[in-house]
Amino acid sequence: MASKVYEWLDSRLKLKTVERTLLDEPIPGGASWIYVFGSATLFLFLLQAITGMFLALYYAPTPDHAYDSVTFIENEIAFGPFVRGLHHWGASGMVVAIGLHMLQVFLYGAYKPPRELLWMVGVVLFLITLGFAFTGYLLPWDQNAYWATQIGINMVGTVPVIGDLAVRVLRGGETLGALTLSRFFAVHVLFLPATIAVLILLHLFILRCVGPAGPWRGGAERRKSGESEEPSYGLVERRLRISEPFYPRQVSMDAVVMLAIFACLSLLALTVSFPLTDKADPSDTTFVPIPEWYFLFYYQLLKYVHGPLEPLATWILPALFFLGLLFWPFLDRNPARHPAARPAALAAGTGFLLLVFVLLGISLRDLHAVPRTDPAVARGKALYVQFGCAGCHRIHGEGGAVGPDLSYVGDTRPDRDWHLRHFRDPQAVSPGSFMPKFPLTDRQIGDVTGYMLSLKRPT
């Protein structure tokens, strides 16, 4: 029955031809675990696309609702935290996979003629991925998202001539607000996916035109690059000369890696939480945002340059880096592919990686030293919202004026015990007070008190 259906479909759709085109691509030197990063990246992209579609079912791209809709996904939706976790860690995974893919291509000299276009489209794909990361970061509309994006946009503003225009295009208005959010959302879920889909197809199309590069010691390759006198490696040497179709061994290696990636991401999504910071508050200019880990090294670099040198880090170096990366196949004129015959390229690559990891290391150490907001304070703040304290109290201009202004209550009433007693029974502490006695548990009273004590004048 199944074979009948297949035959019928094949007679209409020429399935066998399609199958052959898809699966019989010869891999010079045979299948290898080192070639899995491209398909790993593709898999992660598809995972991002699918989890993103599900998140979009609930997400609302407006300043009034974005934060709440993400909180809703986290707290109320079945599998919500899991899907959001997959999307969050998947983004990191995609950056890692692309990095490894590029490293492999770099190390193998696989960007060299005739594969220059393949590399260049790859670099653009990498840039688009960073575009996804940048636009996606704003969407939860929490303090971190808001202020990290603010920094990113300010950096774009330092580019001469086009900077102002670019900032206006990015922001959509005079300040970072509703227009920015809907714009980032549209770019994140419509413009970038459409662009990346076309470029992925182009990347694969070019790959099929030029064929995979294979190992650096193929016989033909050696002759072409003029490395004639090399020791013979016997068996290995013979294996390198043959090629093997994409199916079944490379396909199964790719599949194993995809499964492993999915398992790792699921584990991360289920076990490591990444709580939102407070809802974005455009007036709180003291907030210091922390970017995603893969931007940390760059964030650290920014700390070292000030004053007239600033443009160097905000746009000159990044622009030079990406231009260099894009045109790398034309800058590196050495025809050899074996790493031992390319000391300059390897030194450049290693130097760059060293710089990145040293900066990342310093930045992680610094971050570790910064005191993080106490989770009890965050819970207390949530209770403050939940019990409608703002109906009577004002904090930084928001809320009613029935009760005392609490903006700096941590300074005026620093006594923890006083608050505990006051919340348990306001009238016992302030006779005649009409502050209601809230049905709070001891732990909740502790949390609200923690929040009250944290409300201090900036020092």
Ligand code: HEC
């Ligand atoms: C119906 C209005 C009302 C609500 C709702 C209310 N309060 Fe009050 N609150 C008052 C009044 C009136 C006072 C001043 C009298 C007193 O100290 O009890 C006060 C005093 C306080 C004080 C002492 C401030 C100071 O400087 O002496 C704190 C702290 C406080 N409230 C926190 C809260 C928190 C937290 C909530 C929400 C869980 C809350 N209040 C809800 C009316 C309210």
